[in-house]
Amino acid sequence: METNHQIILLYYREGLSQRKIAKKLHIHRLTVRYRIAEYELFKSSPLSGQDKPSSLLISIYAPVLYTTVRTAQSDA
Incomplete structure (x- = not known):
């Protein structure tokens, strides 16, 4: 759960690219991409x-x- 929060903060607040977030957190780039997409879906829900x-x-x-x-x- 902590990693998800970090991904969103680094992406939206810090403006880091998905690749840089993946390197910084030592996780796969597709995981970062998936978590951001998941957050976008949550944000757009009613x-x-x-x-x-x-x-x-x-x-x-x-x-x-x-x-x-x-x-x-x-x-x-």
Whole structure:
């Protein structure tokens, strides 16, 4: 797990090439390539962003909340 983290940091923060990361960490270049591709896939998944679940929840519950607020306002 530690190596995966190092690969991503070296690639995105440090800007190292896949070949340089492989040499630095003493792992196969294809392993580096695979881990970066895996991370890219994770990043593009719908639940990878912190704001996406809350946006989803808001879109689901917005009509209910809107109706509840409107009802409370009209009762007041």
